[in-house]
Amino acid sequence: MPQNRITDDGQSDRPRRELPLSLVIHQLSLKIDAQGRALVARHSDLTLPQWRVIRVIGLEAPDGSTALRKLMGFDKSQFSKTVNQLRARGLLTVSAHPEDGRQLQLSLTEAGRAVLDRLGPVLDARNDLFLQALAPEELKVIRSALSKLGRAAEITDFSKGDDE
Amino acid sequence: MPQNRITDDGQSDRPRRELPLSLVIHQLSLKIDAQGRALVARHSDLTLPQWRVIRVIGLEAPDGSTALRKLMGFDKSQFSKTVNQLRARGLLTVSAHPEDGRQLQLSLTEAGRAVLDRLGPVLDARNDLFLQALAPEELKVIRSALSKLGRAAEITDFSKGDDE
DNA sequence: CGAATAAGGTTGACTTGTCCACCAAATCGG
DNA sequence: CCGATTTGGTGGACAAGTCAACCTTATTCG
Numbered sequence: 315m316p317q318n319r320i321t322d323d324g325q326s327d328r329p330r331r332e333l334p335l336s337l338v339i340h341q342l343s344l345k346i347d348a349q350g351r352a353l354v355a356r357h358s359d360l361t362l363p364q365w366r367v368i369r370v371i372g373l374e375a376p377d378g379s380t381a382l383r384k385l386m387g388f389d390k391s392q393f394s395k396t397v398n399q400l401r402a403r404g405l406l407t408v409s410a411h412p413e414d415g416r417q418l419q420l421s422l423t424e425a426g427r428a429v430l431d432r433l434g435p436v437l438d439a440r441n442d443l444f445l446q447a448l449a450p451e452e453l454k455v456i457r458s459a460l461s462k463l464g465r466a467a468e469i470t471d472f473s474k475g476d477d478e
Numbered sequence: 479m480p481q482n483r484i485t486d487d488g489q490s491d492r493p494r495r496e497l498p499l500s501l502v503i504h505q506l507s508l509k510i511d512a513q514g515r516a517l518v519a520r521h522s523d524l525t526l527p528q529w530r531v532i533r534v535i536g537l538e539a540p541d542g543s544t545a546l547r548k549l550m551g552f553d554k555s556q557f558s559k560t561v562n563q564l565r566a567r568g569l570l571t572v573s574a575h576p577e578d579g580r581q582l583q584l585s586l587t588e589a590g591r592a593v594l595d596r597l598g599p600v601l602d603a604r605n606d607l608f609l610q611a612l613a614p615e616e617l618k619v620i621r622s623a624l625s626k627l628g629r630a631a632e633i634t635d636f637s638k639g640d641d642e
Numbered sequence: 643c644g645a646a647t648a649a650g651g652t653t654g655a656c657t658t659g660t661c662c663a664c665c666a667a668a669t670c671g672g
Numbered sequence: 673c674c675g676a677t678t679t680g681g682t683g684g685a686c687a688a689g690t691c692a693a694c695c696t697t698a699t700t701c702g
Contacts, residue, residue, distance in 0.1 A: 332621070333534070333537070333549070334533070334601065334602075334605045335605055335608050335609070335620070335621075336510045336511075336514055336601075336604070336605065336608070337530060337533075337534070337550070337551075338621070338624055339503065339506060339507050339510055339624065340507050340510065340511060340551075341550075341551035341628070342503060342507070342624050342627055342628050342631065343503050343504050343506070343507035343508075344507075344551065344659075344660095345551075345628055345631040345632060346500045346503055346504065346627070346631045347500075347504060347659095347688095348631075348660085349631045349632070349633070349634070350500055351660090351687095352634065361687075361688080362687095362688085363687095363688070363689090366501060369498070369501075370497070370501070373497070379650080379651085380649085380650065380651095383650090385497070386497075386501070386505075387501075387504075387505035387508065387509075388689090389689060389690060389691085390650070390651065390652085391651085391652075391653080391654095391689085391690070391691080391692095392688075392689055392690080393651085394650090394651055394652055394653085395652085395653090396688095397651095398652090414649095414650085414697080414698075415650095415696075415697050415698080416649065416650040416651070416696070416697050416698070417649095417650065417651085417697095418650090418651080437498065437500075438498075440500070441498045441499055441500065443630050443633070444499050444500070444627055444630050444631075445499070447626045447627060447629070447630040448623055448626055448627070449619070449622075449623075449626075451615070451618075451619055452619045452622065452623035452626070454615075455613070455615055455616045455619060456499070456619075456620075456623050457496070457499075457502070458613075458616065459612055459613075459616035459620050459623075460502055460503065460506050462611045462612055462613075462616070463506055463510070463608055463611060463612070464505070464506050464509055465611070466607050466608050466611040467506065467509040467510045467512075467513045467608075468509060468513075469513070469607070470513070470516065508689080508690095511658095511689095512690085515657095515690090525657075525658080526657095526658085527657095527658070527659085543680080543681085544679085544680065544681095547680090552659090553659060553660060553661085554680070554681065554682085555659085555660070555661080555662090555681085555682075555683075555684095556658075556659055556660080557681085558680090558681055558682055558683085559682085559683085560658095561681095562682090578667075578668075578679095578680085579666075579667050579668080579680095580666070580667050580668070580679065580680040580681070581667095581679095581680065581681085582680090582681080
């Protein structure tokens with residue numbers, strides 16, 4: 315067995331430096347998205363971003379496109395394209411916002427609600443598997459930890475010794 | 479103030495259903511990557527994937543391209559392209575693997591090490607900010623939690639009632 | 643009140659990541 | 673030993689996300 319063998323699960327005998335948390339989270343996100351893509355593809359012909367828009371509209375009725383987009387953390391451009399894809403497929407209706415001419419009012423069509431009803435339980439079950447995979451002390455702090463990391467990731471002014 | 483106002487930071491007065499963990503992690507990953515991209519761009523003309531390859535080679539000397547690729551969690555195709563970009567820029571040398579004709583042996587050039595020396599501290603400082611943002615009980619379990627989620631995301635057989 | 647600024651959506655171009663076919667090398671099993 | 677299977681890298685096509693310019697609408701400020 316050669317020295318310095320690296321296994322995928324990090325369970326190698328010799329301690330090695332940990333990967334940066336940013337890379338770990340990136341890898342995790344790619345795995346979760348790949349799994350989500352496979353599940354959504356198995357049950358529909360939606361893309362993952364399209365499913366996400368439907369899913370979050372179903373979680374709560376947004377009072378405008380801006381609130382929905384910001385809640386979902388989508389880029390303006392990507393949100394626009396995904397919403398238009400869903401409108402073109404007949405899963406979403408788009409109308410003018412009653413108070414703000416810049417915004418859109420979005421709602422699911424019956425076909426959109428049907429997709430939500432069909433896929434919702436599947437993806438909820440996967441989410442439950444994620445939660446069940448965690449120990450109680452992990453489950454207790456995971457969301458607050460991710461939230462704090464998110465805020466730390468929004469810092470753009472690294473004035474601490476940066477040669478800007 | 480209209481009812482059902484949604485704020486970005488989730489600190490709204492009324493409780494609302496939480497976003498699925500998968501979407502939260504996806505959003506977090508995008509924010510972290512955007513910040514990383516900005517930092518890397520400020521200090522070099524590398525892309526984030528290119529920086530990541532250099533960074534992980536610097537963390538430990540891999541015994542072949544396969545071990546490095548798997549450690550980093552890169553797609554085969556993306557890894558190949560990024561390695562070739564780095565070779566073309568003179569930051570990486572690529573040679574034949576001594577034992578396995580399928581694999582490559584990768585090492586940083588002097589220019590590659592110089593980039594690593596210049597950017598390493600910047601990105602390490604950011605990683606430290608992430609760790610410092612977390613409370614002790616969050617820091618204690620974050621890696622094990624992410625690791626468990628990663629394993630749960632590798633499940634491909636959802637035979638529990640799926641209409642396959 | 644009007645100019646300046648900011649916010650929201652669209653579109654095209656680009657970056658990053660995925661998928662797949664192909665080929666070569668390694669491994670496995672009869 | 674040899675055929676079958678698996679693994680690793682390449683390259684093209686495509687999906688997902690980002691960036692920036694532009695236009696419209698709303699807000700801010702003097």
